[in-house]
Structure formats: C-alpha cells, structure tokens
Amino acid sequence: MCNGNVYYMAKGEEKRPLDFFTASEDKFTVNTVNNTQNVTCASETFEDTDPLPGEYKQCFCDNDKSQGTPESVEWVKNYWRNVKIQR
16 A cells, blocks of 8 residues: 555566666656545656666655655656657
C-alpha cells in the first residue's frame, strides 16, 4: 500500500535495480497517491509519461513524502506536461 509520492524512474539493468538516490540522478516522474493498494508501475499511472523510453523502470513509494515538497512534485508534473505539449 502506498500513501504518499510514487516515483517512476530508471531501474538500470533488468535484474539489478538501482537504489532510489542513484535512480533519481536521471529523469523521473512522480505522482501522489492516497492509500492505494496497488500502484501500477507504468507510464499510465503518471499521466502517460515515460521519462526514459526503451529503458527498464521501477517505482518507489515515499510514504512520508520526505523526498520532495508539494511544490517540487507539482514542478515535475508540470515539466512533463509541457514536454508532451511540445512534442
């Protein structure tokens, strides 16, 4: 169950996932969820945003929202919305 921010980011190699801090050095997106039993780790969960097309990705749940402020989460969402508009 996740009740916080979910980050969608690089996984690295298929069998060797990256830790959160290493993965966050590359492009990522984020969404806020509330008591969600199952969060699908796919672009559809993140407004159809794929920050790294063709690469393996993974999700991290930040239940206490310690890795970003509400403003930074909204900034990331707006960034990807603008990228989609420009495409």
